[in-house]
Amino acid sequence: MGTTAEALKRLLVGSPKSSGALEHTLLPKVIALPVFSSDPLSSNAYATQEALLVLAVAGAAGLDLILPISIAVATLLVIVVTSYRQTVRAYPLGGGAYRVAHENLGMYPGLLAASALLIDYILTVAVSITAGVEAITSASEALHEHRIGLAFLFIAFVTLVNLRGVRESGTLFAIPTYGFVLSIYFMIGTGVVRCLGGCPLAESAGRELPVAAALGPLLVLKAFAAGTTALTGVEAIADGVPAFRYPQSKNAATTLTVMAALSISMFLGISWLADHTGVIYTATPLGQRSVVAQVALAVFGSGPLFYVIQTMSAAILILAANTAYQDFPRLSSILAQDRYMPRQFMNRGDRLVFSNGIVILALFAALLIYIFDANLTRLIQLYLVGVFISFTLSQTGMVVRGRRLKPPGWKRTAMISGFGAFVTGAVLIIITYTKFLGGAWVVIAAIPFAIYGMRSVNRHYQEVGRELRRPDRRPADRRPGNQHMVILADGVNVATVRAVGYATSVGSAALEAVTFDPGSADAWRRAIPDIPLHVMRPSGSRTGSLREYLRAKRRELTSNDFLTLVVPEVLKSRSLLELVKNPGLTRLKASLLTEPNVQVMDLPMTEDKGDQASLEIHEPLRNHVCVLVSGVHNATLQAMEFAETLRPTDIRAINFGLDPLASERLGDQWLEHGIPHPLEIDDSPFRDLGSSLTHYVRQFRADGTKRVVTIVIPEFITPKRRHRLLHNQTALTVKGRMLLEEGVVVVSVPYHLHD
Amino acid sequence: MFDRLIRKLTQAPEATRATNLQEWADTIPETIRIKDIAPRCGCRAVGVIQKIRIDPRAGTGSVEVTLDDGTGRLRAKWLGRSKLNGIALGKGLEVEATAGDHAGGELVVLNPSYRLMPGPDGG
Numbered sequence: 111m112g113t114t115a116e117a118l119k120r121l122l123v124g125s126p127k128s129s130g131a132l133e134h135t136l137l138p139k140v141i142a143l144p145v146f147s148s149d150p151l152s153s154n155a156y157a158t159q160e161a162l163l164v165l166a167v168a169g170a171a172g173l174d175l176i177l178p179i180s181i182a183v184a185t186l187l188v189i190v191v192t193s194y195r196q197t198v199r200a201y202p203l204g205g206g207a208y209r210v211a212h213e214n215l216g217m218y219p220g221l222l223a224a225s226a227l228l229i230d231y232i233l234t235v236a237v238s239i240t241a242g243v244e245a246i247t248s249a250s251e252a253l254h255e256h257r258i259g260l261a262f263l264f265i266a267f268v269t270l271v272n273l274r275g276v277r278e279s280g281t282l283f284a285i286p287t288y289g290f291v292l293s294i295y296f297m298i299g300t301g302v303v304r305c306l307g308g309c310p311l312a313e314s315a316g317r318e319l320p321v322a323a324a325l326g327p328l329l330v331l332k333a334f335a336a337g338t339t340a341l342t343g344v345e346a347i348a349d350g351v352p353a354f355r356y357p358q359s360k361n362a363a364t365t366l367t368v369m370a371a372l373s374i375s376m377f378l379g380i381s382w383l384a385d386h387t388g389v390i391y392t393a394t395p396l397g398q399r400s401v402v403a404q405v406a407l408a409v410f411g412s413g414p415l416f417y418v419i420q421t422m423s424a425a426i427l428i429l430a431a432n433t434a435y436q437d438f439p440r441l442s443s444i445l446a447q448d449r450y451m452p453r454q455f456m457n458r459g460d461r462l463v464f465s466n467g468i469v470i471l472a473l474f475a476a477l478l479i480y481i482f483d484a485n486l487t488r489l490i491q492l493y494l495v496g497v498f499i500s501f502t503l504s505q506t507g508m509v510v511r512g513r514r515l516k517p518p519g520w521k522r523t524a525m526i527s528g529f530g531a532f533v534t535g536a537v538l539i540i541i542t543y544t545k546f547l548g549g550a551w552v553v554i555a556a557i558p559f560a561i562y563g564m565r566s567v568n569r570h571y572q573e574v575g576r577e578l579r580r581p582d583r584r585p586a587d588r589r590p591g592n593q594h595m596v597i598l599a600d601g602v603n604v605a606t607v608r609a610v611g612y613a614t615s616v617g618s619a620a621l622e623a624v625t626f627d628p629g630s631a632d633a634w635r636r637a638i639p640d641i642p643l644h645v646m647r648p649s650g651s652r653t654g655s656l657r658e659y660l661r662a663k664r665r666e667l668t669s670n671d672f673l674t675l676v677v678p679e680v681l682k683s684r685s686l687l688e689l690v691k692n693p694g695l696t697r698l699k700a701s702l703l704t705e706p707n708v709q710v711m712d713l714p715m716t717e718d719k720g721d722q723a724s725l726e727i728h729e730p731l732r733n734h735v736c737v738l739v740s741g742v743h744n745a746t747l748q749a750m751e752f753a754e755t756l757r758p759t760d761i762r763a764i765n766f767g768l769d770p771l772a773s774e775r776l777g778d779q780w781l782e783h784g785i786p787h788p789l790e791i792d793d794s795p796f797r798d799l800g801s802s803l804t805h806y807v808r809q810f811r812a813d814g815t816k817r818v819v820t821i822v823i824p825e826f827i828t829p830k831r832r833h834r835l836l837h838n839q840t841a842l843t844v845k846g847r848m849l850l851e852e853g854v855v856v857v858s859v860p861y862h863l864h865d
Numbered sequence: 866m867f868d869r870l871i872r873k874l875t876q877a878p879e880a881t882r883a884t885n886l887q888e889w890a891d892t893i894p895e896t897i898r899i900k901d902i903a904p905r906c907g908c909r910a911v912g913v914i915q916k917i918r919i920d921p922r923a924g925t926g927s928v929e930v931t932l933d934d935g936t937g938r939l940r941a942k943w944l945g946r947s948k949l950n951g952i953a954l955g956k957g958l959e960v961e962a963t964a965g966d967h968a969g970g971e972l973v974v975l976n977p978s979y980r981l982m983p984g985p986d987g988g
Contacts, residue, residue, distance in 0.1 A: 767954045774953050777919055781947055788920040793954040795882060 136355045139365055144287035146350055147369040149234060149343030149433035151287060152426040154294070154376045156241050157183070158384050159401035160336035160490060162391045168329055169321035173390070175330065180381035183337040184374045186533060190344055191370040193505050193530035196523045197348050198362045200511065206349035206441060207500035207507075212448075214507035214514070218561070223503040224445055225560030227345065229553055230496030231434040231441070234342065235475035237493050238434075239264050240486045242427030248403040249420040257484040262476055264428045269472040272435040273465060283432055286425035291372055293422045294402075298379035301409040305386055312408040313399070315388030332544040338537055339490065340377050342497050344369075346433045348504070349441065380405065393487065431475070439467025449571040450564040456769070491549030498538035499557075505531035570833055574826060577863045578743035592671040593755040595711075596663065597623040597678065598656070601630035602637045605678035607725050608814060609713045610638055612855065613676055615729035616756050624659060626652055637725065653698045660708050672755055674709040674857070675702060681716050681849070703860055704827055709752065711857040714849045715814060730818045733758040734810050737822040738803075738844065739765050739789070741772055742779040745861035749824035750785060752859045756820060761787045766794040766802050799840060800847040812853030820855045821848055827860045886913060886935030889985035893959065899937035902964050902972055909961040910939055913984045914954055921947045931971075932958055939964075939972045941979065957982040 137145060161179055165172035197210060207227060212220025239261045247254045271282060304310055323329060347366050354361045384401055387408040391401050399407065406419040439455075443464045446455035454466050482489045505527045512524035542550055595618040599606045606623075613621050624644045625631065634643045646655055656675075664673050677699060702710050735758040739746045746763075753761045763785075767773040773791050780789045794802035803821075812819045823841045841858065848856045890898060896911040912932025920927045926947040932939045941960045943949060952958070962977030 777917065777948075780919060781921055784921070786922055788918055788922070790919075791917045791954060793915050 137353050138355050139361050141281060141284055142350075142354055142361070143365050143368060144284040145353075145436060146347045146365065146433060147343065147372070148283055148287045148426055149238065149346060149430040150340070150369055150373050151291065151343075151376070152238060152241075152423075152430035153339045153342055154373065154380060155245065155290075155402050155423045155427055156400065156486070156490075157337055157340040157377060158381045159391055160339055160487075161333045161381075162384060162389065162401060163393060163487070164329065164333040164336050166319060166390060166392045167322045168325040169319050171321075172325050172329065172333075173319075173385070173388075175325075175333065176381050176385050179330070179333050179337055180378055182334055183340055184378055186338065186537065187341050187344075187370055187374055189526075189530050189533055190341060190501060191366050193508070193527045194344055194348050195363045195366055196527065197504060197508055198351055198366065199359045200508065200517075201348070202351055202359045204349055204351045204440070204444070206437075206444070207345060207504035208441060208444065210507035210511070211500075211503040214510040215503065219503055219507070221450065221561045221564050222557065223500045224441065224450070224564065225557050226496035226499040226503075226553075227441060228438060228560065229556055230342075230493070230500070231438040232471060232474045232478065233489070233493045233496070233553075234434040235265070235268075235431040235471060236478040236482070237486065237489050238427050238430040239268075239475065240479060240482075240484050240489055242424045242430075243484060244400060244486055245403070245420055245424035245427060248399045249417060249424075258480060261479045261484050265431070265472055265476050265479075268428065268431050268435060269468060272432065272468050283429050286422060286429055290422040290426040291376070293419050294376050294380070297406055297409055297415075297419055298376070298383060301379075301383045301387070301405070304409060309386040309388075310408045312384075312387040312389040312404040314390040314404060315408075317390050319390055319392070328544075331540050335494070335537065335541045335544045336490075338494060338498075338541070340373060341501075342494070343430075343433055345497065345500055345504075346437050349437050353436070353440075383409070434475075435468060435471060438471040439464035442467040442470075445564065448568075450568045452567065488549060491545050492553050494541050495538070495545070495550045495553045498534050498541055501534040502531050502538055505534065570828075574828070574863055578745055578826070578861075580744065592619040592667075594618055594620045594663070594667060594671060594673045595622075595676055596660065596673070597621075597641070597676045599623045599625045599630070599634065599643070599678070600627055601625070602633045602725065603678075603680065604725065605680045605713065605715050607637075607727055608715060609676050609678035610641060611728045611815070612713060612730060612733075612818065614727070615733065619671070624656070638727070652694070653701050656698070657702065657705060660702075660705065664707055669707075672709060672752055673707060674711050676711045676713060679712060679714045679849075681714055703825065703858060706860075706862050709857055709859050711855060712845070712849060713855050716850075716852075728815045730814075730816060732817045733820060734812075734818075735761045735820045735822060736807070737761065737763045738824070738840070739763045739776070740769070740840070741776065742783050742785070745824040745826055745859075747783070747785070748861055749822050749859040750787060752857070753787075753820075753822050758820065763787060763789045764806065765789070765791045766799055767791055768794060768797055768799060800843050803844060804847055804851060807848070807851055807854055812851075814853035818853050818855055819851075820857060822857050822859055825858050825860045827862045829863065883935040886933060886985060888935075889913075889957075890934040890936075893957075893982075896959060899932070899934050899939045899972065901936075902939070904965065905963060907961070907963050909959065910934065911957060911959045911982075912939060914952060914956050914958055917952060917954065919947055928952075930958060932960070937972070939974065941974050941977050943976050951981050955984045957984040 158176070158180065162173065162176055165175055165179075201209060203209075207223040208220055211223040240257075242264060243257045243260045246260065247257060253260065344366070347362055347369065351358050351362045354365070380402060383405045387405055389401050389404045391398060391404075402423055403416075403420060406416045410416045410419070442451050442455040445451040446453055455464060478489070508527035509524045509531060512520040512527070542554070546554075593616055595613045595616065597606065597609050597613060599609075622642045622644060623634070624646055625634070626646050628645050631643055631645050644659070646659065660673065660675065667673060677695070679695065699710050699712070702708060733756065735753045735756055737746070737749050737753050739749075750761070750763065763780075765773055765776055776791060777789065792802065792806060807819050807821070810817060810819045821844065823844055825841050845856055848854050887898070890896065890911050893911045896909050899910055899912065902908050902910060910932070912934040914930055915933040915938065916931035918929040918931075920929070927942055927944050928947060928949045929940055929942040930949070930952060932941060939960070941958070941962075959980040959982060960974060960977035961979075962974040965973045965975065
């Protein structure tokens with residue numbers, strides 16, 4: 111990457127952090143509260159409104175019920191928080207619904223909770239951003255048309271802040287969260303005082319309200335379901351225990367209680383004021399001021415304080431999306447660790463955050479906002495189903511855990527969790543029933559697909575694991591190690607000459623060349639008479655005929671022998687663009703990768719070097735072979751044996767510690783398997799394999815003629831093409847970077863997995 | 866003023882890391898920095914484990930650990946064994962032995978006595 115691009119990235123995302131700096135990103139309570147509670151606290155900005163919206167259908171009589179319904183919602187919040195305080199204590203490593211359900215109820219309930227949560231986190235971002243944009247358009251109505259653009263802008267902002275990392279965003283988020291809480295309290299306080307001498311009326315008070323439906327139990331349930339929005343985000347704290355400072359569980363439990371106290375008082379306060387100022391909020395007309403805005407206007411008039419409330423609401427709503435930005439990536443990394451999601455979600459980026467999860471979350475949320483036209487009422491219909499599925503599963507899991515482990519006092523805690531599970535289960539039924547047609551069906555339909563996807567990813571990884579450890583496919587310990595090489599030549603040039611030198615030094619049992627260019631045959635026979643040249647007449651595709659040739663060759667060999675296709679390549683300059691310029695060759699190499707028992711070896715060189723070199727054949731005097739390893743299994747063993755057949759100066763296996771847990775075990779595994787070659791575990795403090803390897807390789811000062819470095823990459827080849835995305839991402843990075851290094855030869859040693 | 870800010874924001878991460886390592890090493894008493902080690906002195910140095918090399922070949926088994934303290938690198942090599950309990954990337958290690966010379970640019974100490982400790986990041 112160019113230095114300008116690099117500097118720009120550092121300016122935006124910040125300078126990369128070394129892996130060990132993780133400890134410093136733990137959150138103290140004062141920061142953890144806003145980071146994890148901006149979501150539940152911010153829902154106060156619209157929870158009352160959603161309940162009022164439902165009640166308004168029944169006319170003025172309906173509106174009177176807002177206070178009792180708010181009290182019911184607050185009670186529910188108390189029950190859930192009490193129950194979650196126990197989960198947090200029982201699961202200091204993060205007791206998200208996924209982990210609790212997976213451990214206590216089994217795999218499918220666990221995956222159900224996981225997919226419900228993932229979908230809900232996406233919705234949290236979509237809903238919060240949309241509500242934030244609405245708070246802005248409530249203050250300045252001209253912006254209403256640009257709401258989708260505004261929403262995208264805010265998503266981009268929050269994404270960027272999160273890519274910078276936890277701690278920084280924590281401090282940034284503290285200001286609006288505390289600001290919102292204080293300003294709402296100030297509004298409630300002022301409102302109550304003013305009400306002592308007769309309440310001020312909202313702008314919509316006394317508006318004609320036609321009675322469209324009778325006030326029945328269904329309507330009350332619907333309003334209650336709408337009000338339960340206030341409960342979202344409790345999950346976030348339970349999931350995020352590992353992000354707290356020590357003692358983690360205790361701090362998390364305290365934060366939960368504080369969050370609940372703040373949330374309940376704000377919610378009841380807003381509902382009380384909305385009731386007493388007579389706010390009316392209906393589905394039409396569009397562009398009404400939000401309920402909080404109306405209350406603020408009634409209490410403060412249109413002075414600066416009204417704008418303070420609107421600004422704070424907009425800010426906290428947009429930042430509430432941040433809660434999901436904390437949790438979606440963390441949950442997906444846990445799922446990746448458990449092998450239910452692609453491993454890429456485990457990688458920490460430059461700033462130690464799970465960058466891939468963050469980016470995926472942002473893309474999905476933006477898509478949802480676009481599809482639903484940034485319409486809050488429609489989006490909110492999808493919301494909540496996932497939250498309550500996870501509440502119910504998590505608390506049921508806690509009951510089962512209590513019965514199984516019987517920790518002291520388990521009966522009391524199981525009672526609390528059981529009661530909580532019962533209540534949230536009932537609310538789940540209510541929500542599904544009242545919102546199904548409104549949009550909840552989308553979520554309910556999406557969940558099975560998500561579960562199926564995670565299940566098949568898991569099955570695949572398990573099969574690969576088994577396959578890689580199968581003793582009967584373990585490469586024989588000491589192969590005769592015959593190496594057969596075929597050079598793919600396009601005439602006699604510096605690159606082919608270098609390839610001939612390399613192949614000769616290996617001392618292959620058989621060495622020959624093939625070409626598609628009949629014109630160069632004579633020149634070849636004059637220059638390199640020792641190596642037989644086979645001229646191919648391409649019938650059909652080049653790849654096809656080359657493949658046929660190699661297969662015929664392969665059949666003559668025993669299964670212990672290696673057959674390697676050597677591809678000399680002249681690159682015009684040291685730029686990655688070069689790889690794209692010769693698509694035919696790149697495709698050929700890619701398609702041969704799937705050919706069983708054939709290795710492809712790349713010998714690239716740049717043209718500027720080529721001019722000075724002569725066409726004399728030099729066998730390299732030193733050949734340092736480095737095998738990249740991530741674990742000890744059949745694919746690694748096979749690659750080590752391939753390396754031995756190259757007759758190198760020395761062989762070593764290297765690992766860059768990108769997965770600290772795996773690296774710690776690697777040393778012991780290496781000794782257990784008795785592999786007779788050194789293993790080097792080198793720290794890549796910024797988790798950047800490409801530059802660490804480049805740095806490593808340059809220490810050999812390879813020049814391509816006297817001294818070469820051979821990088822051997824074990825690759826898994828899966829029978830199904832769609833599974834390949836799940837592997838070999840490192841192989842691609844390495845090949846891209848290494849092709850441009852002077853004197854470096856890159857070989858892929860594919861290991862074919864059976865079905 | 867902006868110059869400094871921009872330099873700070875875009876400073877190469879390696880430089881920042883070296884400074885942090887050096888600050889950490891300075892807090893450990895009675896050790897000297899790697900760049901100050903004179904050949905053949907009996908010295909006590911400290912560094913974070915940057916690289917581990919296990920060589921299990923029969924007869925010549927060895928473990929080699931490369932330490933980095935922000936001022937330079939030192940290779941501590943134990944012969945005749947292929948395992949050193951408790952070592953892992955990112956941990957701190959204090960070694961005491963007579964240093965060899967700076968052959969090949971890196972200082973090597975053979976079979977030093979050693980003490981494991983938490984690294985700069987508590988690892």
